[in-house]
Amino acid sequence: MITNSIIEVNHVSFSYNGALVLSDVSLSIREKEFVAFIGPNGGGKTTLVKLLLGLLKPDCGTIKIMGQPPAKVVHRIGYVPQDVSINKSFPISVMDVVLMGRLQFHRWSRLSKKDRMAAKNALENLEMLEFQNRKIDELSGGQRERVFIARALATAPDILFLDEPTANIDSQGRTDLYALLKELNKTKTIFVVSHDTMVLSSYVTSVACVNKNVHYHDAAEITEEMLDMGYHCPVELIAHGIPHRILKTHGDD
Amino acid sequence: MIEALQFEFMRNAVIAGCFASLICGVIGSFVVINRLVFLAGGIAHAAFGGIGIAFFFGIPYMLGTLGFSLIAAMIMTAVVLNNKSRADTFIGILWAVGMAIGIILLDMTPGYNVNLMSFLFGSILAVPASDIWWMAGLSIFSIAAAVFFYRDLLAISYDDEFARLRGVPVNLIYFLFIGLVAVSIVIIIRVVGLILVIALLTIPPYIAEKYSRSLAQMMVLSTLLAIVFNLSGLWLAYTYDLTSGATIILVAAAAFFISMIFDGLFLKKRALLP
Secondary structure, three states: OOOOEEEEEEEEEEEEOOEEEEEEEEEEEEOOOEEEEEOOOOOOHHHHHHHHHOOOOOOEEEEEEOOEOHHHHHHHEEEEOOOOOOOOOOOOEHHHHHHHHHOOOOOOOOOOHHHHHHHHHHHHHOOOHHHOOOEHHHOOHHHHHHHHHHHHHHOOOOEEEEEOOOOOOOHHHHHHHHHHHHHHOOOOEEEEEOOOHHHHHHHOOEEEEEEOEEEEEEHHHOOHHHHHHHHHOHHHHHHOOOOOOOOOOOOOO | OOHHHHOHHHHHHHHHHHHHHHHHHHHHHHHHHOOOHHHHHHHHHHHHHHHHHHHHHOOOHHHHHHHHHHHHHHHHHHHHHHOHHHHHHHHHHHHHHHHHHHHHHHHHOOOOOOOHHHHHHOOHHHOOHHHHHHHHHHHHHHHHHHHHOHHHHHHHHHOHHHHHHOOOOHHHHHHHHHHHHHHHHHHHHHHHOOOOHHHHHHHHHHHHHHOOOOHHHHHHHHHHHHHHHHHHHHHHHHHHOOOHHHHHHHHHHHHHHHHHHHHHHHHHHHHHOO
16 A cells, blocks of 8 residues: 555444444545445434544544544544535625634734735635625625635635535535545645536545445546446445445555 | 603603614624524513422512523524434523513512513613623623634534534533523513513514625624614603513514514515516
């Protein structure tokens, strides 16, 4: 193996209100992968992302990101949450949303010129700088998505998580978004929770099917047929016993 | 109104009204965007218990009310953070318990002769100079805290998960914020009374929210609105010899309905455009 694994998940289980959501999940992901989490609704995709972010604590098992617990390295992770339109009517400008990405609590001078520059750069990268003083609910779904990606990028992350980023945008917007992610993938490890397996096939380097258990497919082993099935019905993909390679708990040497 | 300013009580009333407006604009905006109006109402009514304690034990009004409100607010915050879905029931109970404690302690206070109405509906025209100092100090403190933690408060209000990812101690900031709400309520009770405090804390920010592109704009606009409501309500009360708390609220409520009608017409027009 040439590159080290950036994320190591060992025998992690998580239950919510007594219901087991994820069971004995082990996963090892290398740097600069473009990983797609696919699986049925309620299969635990978002839960897995939140565990990796350290927002949830596993019932058992360990999660290491860059060799450390998630809470220690969380400032190096960018996160674009699912359904960013929940708080749509909130009086907040585009700039203020992106500046959230520069927030650091343990600092007396709260926001510096450097922070504002970083936020501006992030907006410019996403071609959203002209909207910086707009109220967030004046934007379209695709524009809002870009703002939230800019917020995640403003943190200058090494790892980027996007939870269903294409849910609110049209097909042209999706194509643009994935082109952008491919560009970002040159320097960052990217995780996308998505149903868009069709788009995934051309950009993604590996796929993890999440349905209580996690089945990780390394890019090289994915056949078009598997992806096709994964897109239509990920549950069946797992249930029908098509051979999957479940990665060993530690990097294979 | 201008000639009325030669009276000290009138000058005090105007100063008190301006401090209350500043609080309404800054803290009220956070209350409204966080949908915490019910919790603010709970704190306001529980504060009555503090008024009872202040009179019964003979401690200064501001100290007793502030202490009790802060304790009630912290308990409510702990409940909200632990069990968001059932918090409303608990807030309702504390709301009633606080009032009951206040009434019973006032019953038991020997030689009690305070006008109860002045706490329920405010007594801005009777604010003594010593209370002005309390109000000034607490206003400056809460606004300084809100300005210093502006970004953190904005972040936990808008997207608390992301705030947590950025290392913001969300629960701590939440306690701080509700504490500020409690302080604000104690100040505003002096102006419009505890029954009407909710209207003054929420109407100006609610109107301002619709015309603001950012939280900072909302705060400035709602402060200005609150000053207008306070001063015109005060003028009405002075001119027609009415209860000032009620006139202030009715002016605010009138503005609220006018803004709703205005929005209705305006939005219809906009919807007609292709």
